Amino acid sequence: MxxxxxxxxxxxxxxxxxxxxxxxxxxxxxxxxxxxxxxxxxxxxxxxxxxxxxxxxxxxxxxxxxxxxxxxxxxxxxxxxxxxxxxxxxxxxxxxxxxxxxxxxxxxxxxxxxxxxxxxxxxxxxxxxxxxxxxxxxxxxxxxxxxxxxxxxxxxxxxxxxxxxxxxxxxxxxxxxxxxxxxxxxxxxxxxxxxxxxxxxxxxxxxDGLIFKVRGNYFYNHNLYPRALKHYREALEAMKDEKMIYEVKLRIAEIYNRQRNFDTAIKILMDGLKSNNPYIGIYYLELSNTYYYMDELNKMKKYVEKALKENLSFTQKIRALRHLIIYHHRKGNPEKSLELYRKIELMIDRYYKELRKEKLNIYDIPEHINIRTNIDIEKSRLYDIVGRVMRDLGFLNEGINLFEKSIEIKTLLGDFIGKSISLSGLGETYLLLEDYKTAYAVTLESLSLSKMTNNNLGIYLSHLKLMEIASLMGNFKSAEKHLKFLTMYRKNIFMPDGEQRFKLSKGIYFFSKGDYRKAETLLKLVEKESKNKYRKNLARLYLARIYKNEGDKKNAEKYYKKCIKMLKHFRMQYLLKSIEEELKKV
Missing domain, CATH: 1.10.3210.10 (Hypothetical protein af1432)
Known part of the structure; x- marks a missing residue:
């Protein structure tokens, strides 16, 4: 035929x-x-x-x-x-x-x-x-x-x-x-x-120090940061090549960021902002990352914009645009965040089409595997951020789907630290849906992965969220176990707004138990001291609920209105609708 x-x-x-x-x-x-x-x-x-x-x-x-x-x-x-x-x-x-x-x-x-x-x-x-x-x-x-x-x-x-x-x-x-x-x-x-x-x-x-650099890279790639630092420092003592020195110092700064030693990371990165630095774009990008960790969004934006003017690799460009998505999301402009997300998706599609056209030998394939892996890593992180954007806009099921896509990628890549972060975001989404049982189970899995990877910050944050969820479930025995752990453990943790996070979770615990005076004291401290607007607003929400439950209509309305104003600014539609309904019942 x-x-x-x-x-x-x-x-x-x-x-x-x-x-x-x-x-x-x-x-x-x-x-x-x-x-x-x-x-x-x-x-x-x-x-x-x-x-x-x-x-x-x-x-x-x-x-x-x-x-x-x-x-x-x-x-x-x-x-x-x-x-x-x-x-x-x-x-x-x-x-x-x-x-x-x-x-x-x-x-x-x-x-x-x-x-x-x-x-x-x-x-x-x-x-x-x-x-x-x-x-x-x-x-x-x-x-x-x-x-x-x-x-x-x-x-x-x-x-x-x-x-x-x-x-x-x-x-x-x-x-x-x-x-x-x-x-x-x-x-x-x-x-x-x-x-x-x-x-x-x-x-x-x-x-020339290159053997120490190889060892440093090995331990860095396996998240064994103290050992990586040791070898990178040995490499620097021997190195004479300026380009290599800049490369190793960048890795050291990245490690300090992961260890939350931001001042040292900033010093190294700032010292490297010189015209002869071939990695200056990545230095700007890592500075942007540092200020993101420190919750200083305007500085984050400043350095990501500088990075985008430099010669970045494809995956570094995606990372830079991802930082801008975070910035616009946190500044209450979800439309801009979603616009950038769609732009990145198109960029990735075009990039893969070009990759398909290239003629490769077997020895070229490992490099292409690394490129694809790095793109997948960036995609998974992108899904986490856009999952939060969709969640805040009220599209909770879409948010759940994005978190689950991220978790799938990270599972396949063996990125257990990243997976614990995605699980945490997924747990927060179920918490908004008031599906406390699922939220607790998902967050417990996040805690398990943080323990497995010796991620102290992840362990701490998981216990904070588990205490909140257990409190809202009325499971005060579990909540008290988490509180006891947090009280001892928090001295070892440094993070921006860390004390306010602890006070907020503890305030929610006392609110759920009906101990309103202790809750009020803690929540007012969070409202006064926290630099994080979302955290400050959550404290106002629980203060409004305290006053509503006590029949203090004036203060309840005052705090609900403050809370609603902030939610409108951040376009957090799902919470906004729910809280407007609460206000009507005051």
Missing amino acids: EGETTSYKGCNEKIPWIMRETERILVEVLKLLAETVDAKDHYTKGHSERVKGYATVIGQKLGLSEKEVKLLAISAELHDIGKAKVIDEILKKPSHLNHEETLEIYRHPIYSFEITKDLPGFEEVANILLYHHEYFNGSGYPFGLSGEKIPMLSRIITVADVFDAMTSKRVYRKRRYSDKEALNYLKNNSGKLFDPRVVKALLSVYE
């Missing part, structure tokens, strides 16, 4: 994209397999990630091309993938391996080769993996190749692999070696086990 031979242009155009998506999924599966191999033994956790970092800076020092560095990076990350076929009893054995067990370990480069050799685009990677345990003098395995017969990228991975193995704990030895001991071992075996040029390059990047 004629229809059976018809060529459909649209289908043909999709074929390269479908092939690339298949390759992307394949790379992600292999990376996951490599992580699984490392995680078999807690001593080797993160090994492949660090080897990738070390190998990359060595390769750059040796003057490899961009293509070669990318190929080196993906090969280094997958170098031990063959250990997936080696049984755990051998990998985790603390004592000396017998002959058969040693032979099985010697086979793992062959297993790595077998896993990757028939995968489309992985031919070069497979060969690099096959030879990464060959030694320069021919004493390595599996084939005993020597000198230039060993591929250069394999020789680089060999040195990076040995350096990380020696400076990390291992099940088969009592201690890790110091950097000095490991470097001396590599120097002493330069020209014997290892390519002298590669050893020389490692020594050079070590002296």
Whole structure:
């Protein structure tokens, strides 16, 4: 039939994209397999990630091309993938391996080769993996190749692999070696086990502080901020390259922001606002982030507008526009927030269309995976903010849908800190719906994730919200448990308006118990002291309810009207309608 031979242009155009998506999924599966191999033994956790970092800076020092560095990076990350076929009893054995067990370990480069050799685009990677345990003098395995017969990228991975193995704990030895001991071992075996040029390059990047930077990046990416700070500081002590120094200082400022040490973060960022700083746009963006955390919205807007005038990456532009959405939402202009949200959605759609047109090699795919991951992270944060905008406008179901979309993305990405924040927003939405049971359950899940990630601020905020919800449910036994915890824990927490948040939640607790005088005292302090207009207004709402319940019509009307005026300003339609109904009953 004629229809059976018809060529459909649209289908043909999709074929390269479908092939690339298949390759992307394949790379992600292999990376996951490599992580699984490392995680078999807690001593080797993160090994492949660090080897990738070390190998990359060595390769750059040796003057490899961009293509070669990318190929080196993906090969280094997958170098031990063959250990997936080696049984755990051998990998985790603390004592000396017998002959058969040693032979099985010697086979793992062959297993790595077998896993990757028939995968489309992985031919070069497979060969690099096959030879990464060959030694320069021919004493390595599996084939005993020597000198230039060993591929250069394999020789680089060999040195990076040995350096990380020696400076990390291992099940088969009592201690890790110091950097000095490991470097001396590599120097002493330069020209014997290892390519002298590669050893020389490692020594050079070590002296330049780049090894410390790689370690800092590893711990930063795993949210281990104190350890990341230690290595970044060591990197700064050794670094001479101005661009690298600016990059490391930016990371340090980001860590201080996450630790709520805003003054130090601001000092570092302000010191970096110089014309020779290639990252000045990101410095402005991080300053905007700092002032957002500090609840100083006008300064946040000032620096995000400066950032948008600089050369930002696509995901950084999304982040900057997200800050403007926050600004307009908090300033009572939800229409502008939603306009920016729609603009970002169109930007992302166009960007993905352009990505589909690009011709990629296998070694380009990890970079594209990172881009997509960063876009997904920004999308999830965007959903959180717009979820709050929709909630305030009275579209609570739309708000719930956006929070749930954000939670789904963060679950897939393993972003448990972010997921706890999204769950908190979802819990607040159910609280507005007066679905206290669901609100409590969702917030309890947020608390659990905060505990799992050692997020002290998240733990504190979850307990605050749980105390409020339990109080409104009339479950004072649970509320008192949360209050007891908060009373002890709050001394360790620094955040803008932190004391007022505590007083507000405690005031709601006393209001729910019917202890109006204690509630009134706390809520009036919040109204007087809080810099946060929303929090100040919530205090007024509960003061109005106290006076209404006591039959004090004059004060009840006064506080309801103050509250309504503020809600109109912020366009918080759902609460506004509800509170106007309360006022009618006074």
